[in-house]
Amino acid sequence: QVQLVESGGGLVQAGGSLRLSCAASGGTWLTMGWFRQAPGKEREFVAVISWISSSTSYADSVKGRFTISKDNAKNTWYLQMNSLKPDDTAVYYCAADLKTDILGRTYDSDYWGQGTQVTVSS
Secondary structure, three states: OOOOEEEOOOOOOOOOOOEEEEEEEEEOOEEEEEEEOOOOOOOOEEEEEEEOOOOEEEEEOOOOEEEEEHHHHEEEEEEOOOOHHHOEEEEEEEEEEEEOOOOOOOOEEEEEEEEEEEEOOO
């Protein structure tokens, strides 16, 4: 049974940093990543990393501020979030085996964590 468990969310002031972790068990996957959902908004893709090549991709809104990384030995991936803005406030979900459409946009995933709240105050 696949299980993804996030940790590391919390409250931070604008300009601050947080690191999210996703500890996974029960499966193997080609891609791992993060989505987020702000109140009243649709869930959106944040970042993805390849299990094999470690290549990464980011949403334009977080490029240059967020970094996704992984530790294969621990079956864990991370999201380092710097220069946080109030607009980054959302529930962050880790995901495994992300799906992309014909245009290369990442829109869904096969496996999901339970979510962790990130709140950025102004």
